[in-house]
Amino acid sequence: MAARIIDGHGFAAGLRARVAEGAEALKARIGRAPGLAVVLVGEDPASQVYVGAKGKATREAGMAGTEYRLPAETEQDSLLALIARLNADPAVDGILVQLPLPAQIDAQAVIDAIDPDKDVDGFHALNVGRLGIGLDGFVPCTPLGCLMLLKAELGDLSGLDAVVIGRSNIVGKPMAQLLLAESATVTIAHSRTRDLPALCRRADIVVAAVGRPLMVKGDWLKPGATVIDVGINRVAGAEPGKTRLVGDVDFDSARAVAGAITPVPRGVGPMTIAVLLRNTLVSACRRHGQPIPAGL
Numbered sequence: 001m002a003a004r005i006i007d008g009h010g011f012a013a014g015l016r017a018r019v020a021e022g023a024e025a026l027k028a029r030i031g032r033a034p035g036l037a038v039v040l041v042g043e044d045p046a047s048q049v050y051v052g053a054k055g056k057a058t059r060e061a062g063m064a065g066t067e068y069r070l071p072a073e074t075e076q077d078s079l080l081a082l083i084a085r086l087n088a089d090p091a092v093d094g095i096l097v098q099l100p101l102p103a104q105i106d107a108q109a110v111i112d113a114i115d116p117d118k119d120v121d122g123f124h125a126l127n128v129g130r131l132g133i134g135l136d137g138f139v140p141c142t143p144l145g146c147l148m149l150l151k152a153e154l155g156d157l158s159g160l161d162a163v164v165i166g167r168s169n170i171v172g173k174p175m176a177q178l179l180l181a182e183s184a185t186v187t188i189a190h191s192r193t194r195d196l197p198a199l200c201r202r203a204d205i206v207v208a209a210v211g212r213p214l215m216v217k218g219d220w221l222k223p224g225a226t227v228i229d230v231g232i233n234r235v236a237g238a239e240p241g242k243t244r245l246v247g248d249v250d251f252d253s254a255r256a257v258a259g260a261i262t263p264v265p266r267g268v269g270p271m272t273i274a275v276l277l278r279n280t281l282v283s284a285c286r287r288h289g290q291p292i293p294a295g296l
């Protein structure tokens, strides 16, 4: 039987609507909309598209989105000066510095300059630590979005075998922490892992976040497994000069074996942006001592 297709796009639309409601209610109490500042350094075309999409989604959720576009040659000190201004601005609840940054800038130094309580990406070392020891903080948007999809699909995750393929700070490591906090049995696989297909075949949950197009095949999966595909790879399309997006999972072979699977596009990607808005609203609530609305 073919797998259920997990509708990340639809789930994200629902989450954005709940965020919009919460943002409106908060605005009625504090007199201003939650504010998100997005900083982009350089002209990377993919990053420009993502930043534009984030700004649009922010405004559509009734929040104040401000974009700061800096030239590729920007020095670290001037970026740090902008961060300091945004940290001090009471109308800014969330700060996101789009990654990757140009080579002359030390990305972790910039991230760690962000006020941890405005770090809606959850990349600051303090938030990484909070996630590790189970304290409230901010959790990176992509893995939190994946967890929401998994819980909507499976309910309780406790005791399930989960394999996370990829060990990045942005996805793989925080994803593993979130699954562990849900009492799944978690294995993190990476480029040195021996016999990855055999490891995956034991898993109830496979999260693929490696950036290798179509790597995970249907015959790597346990029948009925839930597959979350974080990959967004632009590859050559059928017609010359055209490209198409594919995930890290070979969707066609995987859907024949899996129980449920996220598509690419319209799977995890839209969740990333919806969770960013969610984190920004949560930040605004916390900063004003207001309760966090249910359903977020």
Ligand SMILES: Nc1nc(=O)c2c([nH]1)NC[C@@H]1CN(c3ccc(C(=O)N[C@@H](CCC(=O)O)C(=O)O)cc3)C=[N+]21
Residues within 6 Å of the ligand: 050, 096, 097, 098, 099, 100, 121, 141, 142, 232, 245, 264, 265, 266, 267, 268, 269, 270, 271, 272, 273
């Ligand atoms: N500090 C930082 N935080 C990020 O969250 C961050 C970042 N840097 N750098 C770049 C990546 C990438 N990213 C995506 C967001 C939405 C889609 C998304 O909505 N994708 C659509 C399709 C997009 C398309 O058609 O190109 C989908 O999968 O359906 C994808 C990728 C956030 N990122």
